[in-house]
Amino acid sequence: MINRLIENIKKTNAPIVAGLDPMMKFVPEYIKQEAFAQHGETLEGAAEAVWQYNKGIVDAICDLVPAVKPQAAMYEQFGVPGMAVFKRTVDYCKEKGLVVIGDIKRGDIGSTSEAYAVGHLGRVTVGSRSYSAFDEDFVTVNPYLGSDGVKPFMKVCEQEKKGIFVLVKTSNPSSGELQDRMVDGKPLYELVGELVAQWSAECMPGSGGYSYVGAVVGATYPEQGKLLRQVMPRSFILVPGYGAQGGKGADLVHFFNEDGLGAIINSSRGIIAAYQQEQYAHFGERGYADAARAAVLAMREDISRALAH
Amino acid sequence: MINRLIENIKKTNAPIVAGLDPMMKFVPEYIKQEAFAQHGETLEGAAEAVWQYNKGIVDAICDLVPAVKPQAAMYEQFGVPGMAVFKRTVDYCKEKGLVVIGDIKRGDIGSTSEAYAVGHLGRVTVGSRSYSAFDEDFVTVNPYLGSDGVKPFMKVCEQEKKGIFVLVKTSNPSSGELQDRMVDGKPLYELVGELVAQWSAECMPGSGGYSYVGAVVGATYPEQGKLLRQVMPRSFILVPGYGAQGGKGADLVHFFNEDGLGAIINSSRGIIAAYQQEQYAHFGERGYADAARAAVLAMREDISRALAH
Numbered sequence: 373m374i375n376r377l378i379e380n381i382k383k384t385n386a387p388i389v390a391g392l393d394p395m396m397k398f399v400p401e402y403i404k405q406e407a408f409a410q411h412g413e414t415l416e417g418a419a420e421a422v423w424q425y426n427k428g429i430v431d432a433i434c435d436l437v438p439a440v441k442p443q444a445a446m447y448e449q450f451g452v453p454g455m456a457v458f459k460r461t462v463d464y465c466k467e468k469g470l471v472v473i474g475d476i477k478r479g480d481i482g483s484t485s486e487a488y489a490v491g492h493l494g495r496v497t498v499g500s501r502s503y504s505a506f507d508e509d510f511v512t513v514n515p516y517l518g519s520d521g522v523k524p525f526m527k528v529c530e531q532e533k534k535g536i537f538v539l540v541k542t543s544n545p546s547s548g549e550l551q552d553r554m555v556d557g558k559p560l561y562e563l564v565g566e567l568v569a570q571w572s573a574e575c576m577p578g579s580g581g582y583s584y585v586g587a588v589v590g591a592t593y594p595e596q597g598k599l600l601r602q603v604m605p606r607s608f609i610l611v612p613g614y615g616a617q618g619g620k621g622a623d624l625v626h627f628f629n630e631d632g633l634g635a636i637i638n639s640s641r642g643i644i645a646a647y648q649q650e651q652y653a654h655f656g657e658r659g660y661a662d663a664a665r666a667a668v669l670a671m672r673e674d675i676s677r678a679l680a681h
Numbered sequence: 682m683i684n685r686l687i688e689n690i691k692k693t694n695a696p697i698v699a700g701l702d703p704m705m706k707f708v709p710e711y712i713k714q715e716a717f718a719q720h721g722e723t724l725e726g727a728a729e730a731v732w733q734y735n736k737g738i739v740d741a742i743c744d745l746v747p748a749v750k751p752q753a754a755m756y757e758q759f760g761v762p763g764m765a766v767f768k769r770t771v772d773y774c775k776e777k778g779l780v781v782i783g784d785i786k787r788g789d790i791g792s793t794s795e796a797y798a799v800g801h802l803g804r805v806t807v808g809s810r811s812y813s814a815f816d817e818d819f820v821t822v823n824p825y826l827g828s829d830g831v832k833p834f835m836k837v838c839e840q841e842k843k844g845i846f847v848l849v850k851t852s853n854p855s856s857g858e859l860q861d862r863m864v865d866g867k868p869l870y871e872l873v874g875e876l877v878a879q880w881s882a883e884c885m886p887g888s889g890g891y892s893y894v895g896a897v898v899g900a901t902y903p904e905q906g907k908l909l910r911q912v913m914p915r916s917f918i919l920v921p922g923y924g925a926q927g928g929k930g931a932d933l934v935h936f937f938n939e940d941g942l943g944a945i946i947n948s949s950r951g952i953i954a955a956y957q958q959e960q961y962a963h964f965g966e967r968g969y970a971d972a973a974r975a976a977v978l979a980m981r982e983d984i985s986r987a988l989a990h
Contacts, residue, residue, distance in 0.1 A: 404808065521853065549828060
């Protein structure tokens with residue numbers, strides 16, 4: 373799957389992942405009203421609104437981006453109907469040829485991580501049969517429990533040719549509270565980066581190149597990104613925090629390797645809620661999907677320009 | 682909710698939480714066969730088997746334990762039907778008067794943690810209405826992203842009088858890879874314990890006593906538990922790892938405060954799959970719920986004896 377991600381990036385010439393984080397405040401009024409007319413102001417109605425909103429965006433940008441990243445929390449908040457739309461979104465994006473990164477940030481003790489890995493990337497056994505429950509291509513994983521929380525995901529990655537991105541240095545303001553603490557003269561995130569580098573080396577596709585095990589490093593911390601790029605040479609870096617959280621194209625250069633690969637930059641509200649920004653307001657609410665397309669084109673341009681320097 | 686947990690502990694005289702982690706290998710054959718006869722060997726069939734299995738256990742032990750802890754991964758692995766049974770289990774346990782701890786180990790950047798907090802502990806807004814999506818009483822939270830990943834949960838706890846347990850020192854063998862690393866002369870788990878102590882102080886019910894913010898510390902690390910008990914005086918400690926993972930009653934004493942409160946000990950397979958252990962094998966597969974009851978009684982005895990010394 374890491375090779376499919378790389379193919380898709382080369383085909384689109386855009387190391388961009390669109391974050392499908394459908395907060396209700398981003399969903400245009402007319403979509404909500406149609407969904408509520410059908411299902412009432414219920415969890416089902418909210419889920420239907422999210423689905424219609426997602427579908428519009430995916431249809432508008434699927435030829436421009438290699439991958440999407442649905443954020444599980446935004447679906448889970450609407451309970452079981454929300455999780456059904458998470459699954460429907462995953463399936464639809466895959467039909468459209470997109471690589472799907474489930475932003476689930478799971479991580480637990482070994483036997484429990486195994487259940488998450490099986491449920492999101494692998495196949496779960498039921499009697500004499502087996503099923504893919506959510507079936508994303510990649511998921512994000514939290515490393516706080518150490519390697520026995522991560523290895524069950526690696527095992528499923530090797531079996532199914534899928535991938536993970538391990539949280540190393542997250543994009544949020546308080547990420548430093550633990551991640552920047554100094555351990556033996558190095559910040560904790562560097563130590564986690566070294567673990568990721570080990571796991572990466574153990575989990576390579578036959579063809580070499582990049583590992584099934586990648587990392588999450590926030591665009592908001594470019595200096596740390598530069599260091600971590602060196603520490604984890606075979607890991608793709610998923611970079612959140614571009615746009616709304618403050619990261620800029622010029623900050624991103626050092627997240628890439630010299631082959632022009634090795635990083636994929638996420639933007640969520642900057643794409644999916646572009647119509648709510650001044651610069652794209654002329655698209656109007658009904659043009660939200662076209663606004664998303666315009667925002668992707670601008671982001672591609674911004675990143676290309678930065679990488680050309 | 683922390684006060685309800687304390688009430689329930691006093692009423693049952695058992696600081697015990699039963700982990701509802703229904704791996705398929707624990708579910709008796711006859712239950713699986715009935716469920717598969719109805720729904721086929723499908724995700725729906727698996728979910729139905731899990732539900733029937735859970736219901737039998739809950740009916741057998743609900744007068745003996747104050748709380749249950751369903752592990753989200755074990756439901757999520759069966760996709761949307763699995764999550765529906767997670768919700769059904771939460772609701773059923775609450776009807777039976779049990780406090781429900783959702784073992785979800787979520788944690789993300791602020792706006793995303795907010796969605797998890799709302800979805801699992803609070804109410805999500807849909808148009809002019811609001812709904813409780815999963816509606817557990819407590820959830821477990823991963824601290825790797827720092828305080829802006831935890832505070833949205835605290836906000837919902839104060840609004841809804843609910844609670845969280847923050848991962849501090851987990852029970853698994855590799856927990857030390859990050860959690861034991863020395864930072865300024867202290868292990869990282871102690872630093873996280875200090876953060877929990879701060880968060881605890883900010884998030885107290887009006888009546889004082891224990892905070893809405895508790896911690897997870899594994900029974901498998903009794904020395905660390907002793908230290909952390911001092912560091913976080915107002916936090917309840919959720920203690921996994923008793924039984925199957927190797928923790929014993931005598932190891933648990935120092936997790937409690939002098940008031941005899943402050944800790945609740947989890948056992949999962951030791952209770953729910955007791956019938957698969959030699960000592961309870963005479964109950965047979967069809968006696969799995971009675972075996973679970975016997976295991977709870979033995980665990981209560983083991984803990985009482987340890988605390989009496």
